[in-house]
Structure formats: structure tokens, C-alpha cells
Amino acid sequence: MLHLRIHPDNPQPRLISQAVERIRAGDVVIYPTDAAYAIGCQIGNKNAMDRITQIRDLGAKHQYAILCADLSGIATYAKVDNAMYRLLKANTPAVTTFILPATSEVPRRLMHAKKKTIGLRIPSNPICQMLLQELGEPLLTSTLILPGQEHPLDDPYEIEQQLEKRVDVFIDGGLGTLTTTSIIDLSGDHPQIIRHGVGDLSHFE
Numbered sequence: 001m002l003h004l005r006i007h008p009d010n011p012q013p014r015l016i017s018q019a020v021e022r023i024r025a026g027d028v029v030i031y032p033t034d035a036a037y038a039i040g041c042q043i044g045n046k047n048a049m050d051r052i053t054q055i056r057d058l059g060a061k062h063q064y065a066i067l068c069a070d071l072s073g074i075a076t077y078a079k080v081d082n083a084m085y086r087l088l089k090a091n092t093p094a095v096t097t098f099i100l101p102a103t104s105e106v107p108r109r110l111m112h113a114k115k116k117t118i119g120l121r122i123p124s125n126p127i128c129q130m131l132l133q134e135l136g137e138p139l140l141t142s143t144l145i146l147p148g149q150e151h152p153l154d155d156p157y158e159i160e161q162q163l164e165k166r167v168d169v170f171i172d173g174g175l176g177t178l179t180t181t182s183i184i185d186l187s188g189d190h191p192q193i194i195r196h197g198v199g200d201l202s203h204f205e
Contacts, residue, residue, distance in 0.1 A: 001164045008032065008173040019128070019169055020090045020134045025148070027168035028052060030144060030159060033067070034125040035095045035198060036152030037159065037176045040067065044107060049140060052161040055166055057147035063112050065097045065119030067141040069132035076105050077138065078120055084186060093124040095199040099185040109142065127173050143180060152180070172198045 002022065004015045008197065011192055023029055028041050028048050041048030043066060053062070057189035067075060070089055074080060080088065092124065102118040104109045121141070123129065132139065144152045153159050154176035163170070180195040184204050191203065191204040 001160070003160060003166055003172060004169065004171045005172045006127055009126055011127045011149070013130070016127075016130045016134050019131060019171055022169045023135060023139070023193060024095070025031075028055075028166075029169040029171060030128060030163065030167055031171040032173035032176055033141075033179045034093070035143070035177060037180045038067075038141045038155060041141040041194075042165075043110070043138060046107075046109065046135050048161060049109065051166075052142055056142060056145065056164070058142070061113065062142075063099075063117070063119055064110050065121055065141050066106075066138040067128065067132060068122050068138045069121060069129060070122060070171050073138070074120070075103070077103055077118060079103055083097040085144075087186075089193045091203060092122040094122065094198060095179070096182045096184060096201075097121045098161050099183065099187050099194070101187050115187060121181065130159075131171070132161075152176070162182060 004019055006015050007013060019029060023042055026045050026048055028051050029135055030039050031044060039052055041052060097119045099117050101118050108119050140205050148157040156172045182199050182201055183194040185192040185194050193201055193204060
């Protein structure tokens with residue numbers, strides 16, 4: 001496992017480039033977000049996604065999310081009208097995952113099987129942001145919660161000990177948080193709060 005210690009507030013561009021190179025090569029990466037640590041890979045890489053499914057022991061019905069740098073490319077992956085776009089613009093970046101109707105650009109295996117939706121998140125974490133901007137496309141993402149555990153892994157030492165042989169790249173941004181994102185479903189007629197995590201949800205209640 002390539003262990004990259006990256007400054008949480010001023011990420012080193014050389015190390016970010018190294019991580020992006022490995023992601024483009026199909027590697028599975030662990031990285032910090034503005035909530036808990038997450039595990040991710042390139043959206044189109046089925047082998048890497050299958051490895052994440054195995055590491056987290058996720059069922060076939062698990063809905064993955066994609067992490068985007070901003071809203072500029074949102075129309076590629078989600079169907080949003082002007083009103084929804086304004087709502088998202090006013091409430092991102094945020095520690096919130098929004099469930100939106102997916103476009104045909106989203107691989108079927110990432111969509112909710114019946115609803116044809118995709119989870120989408122725009123983080124404010126500097127490492128995340130630099131990673132996404134350098135990559136030039138969203139990342140498939142999932143919170144780093146291991147089978148049988150309630151909380152995400154947040155200690156870099158523990159992450160390395162437990163996943164050294166199963167993950168290709170670990171972006172170490174220091175101690176993480178145990179917080180999970182809020183999840184809001186915007187695919188229906190009215191916003192529906194699926195999970196209360198951190199962040200202000202008053203606009204959606």
C-alpha cells in the first residue's frame with residue numbers, strides 16, 4: 001500500500017498527483033473527507049468497485065455515491081431542473097449526500113436498481129477538492145466502515161494496520177472524524193431526509 005501523508009489544509013500538489021496517477025491506473029484509494037474517511041475508485045472501473053464491495057462486505061442493493069468537485073458537471077450524472085440546481089447551489093459544498101435521478105452516463109451498477117437514482121456529494125475538504133480537480137472527474141465513494149463495525153475508521157494507524165494488504169493507496173490526512181453525512185432524497189416530489197448526519201438540514205425539513 002502506498003501511504004501518502006498529505007497536509008490537511010495545504011495539500012502537497014506532488015503527492016496529490018501521485019495519488020491521481022494511481023487512481024487512473026485502477027487503484028482503490030482511502031482518503032479523508034469533510035466527514036469520515038472514505039474508500040473510492042474511478043467511476044468506470046468495475047474491478048476496483050468490486051474490490052470495495054468485498055472490503056466493505058456490501059450487498060447488491062448498496063447505493064454508492066459519487067464525489068464531485070463542484071456542480072459544473074452535475075448534468076452529466078444527474079437530471080436536475082433549474083429549481084433543483086438553485087437548491088443544490090445554495091447548499092453545497094456540504095456534508096450531505098443528495099439522491100438524484102441518474103442520467104444514462106451513470107453506470108447501471110452504481111444506480112439504485114429500481115429507482116434509477118445516484119447519490120452525489122460535493123465536499124469542502126481541501127485534500128478531496130484538490131484530488132477531484134486534478135482527476136478531472138468524480139470519484140466513486142463509500143464511507144470507510146468495515147464489516148461488523150458501527151463507526152468509520154478514523155485513525156491512520158488503524159487504517160494502515162487493517163487494510164494494508166487490501167487497498168492500494170492511503171491518503172493520510174491525520175485523524176479523521178466519526179461523523180457520517182446526512183442523506184437527502186431529492187428524486188421525488190418533496191425532499192426526504194433519509195439520514196440525519198452532520199450539517200444544517202433546515203432547508204429541507
